[in-house]
Amino acid sequence: MGHCNNDLGHPCDANDGEPCSSCAEWLAVVGDEMRREWKAASPQERDPEKYRQDMIDAGRGHLVRP
Secondary structure, three states, X not given: OOOOOHHHOXXXXXXXXXXXXXXXXXXXXXXXXXXXXXXHOOOOOOOHHHHHHHHHHXXXXXXXXX
């Protein structure tokens, strides 16, 4: 089992390409939080085109697919 290496500017992949146990636990918690937020979001907030446009308007258009 490898040591955590997520401080090297990339996601932790110290355990033969998989996150270490502490990073895996953290990712599970974050995933649970994101799923709760998604379920609580209104249909308007879930609209992918609106999200895309919001990202572009905020100067982050390079982060969304064309």
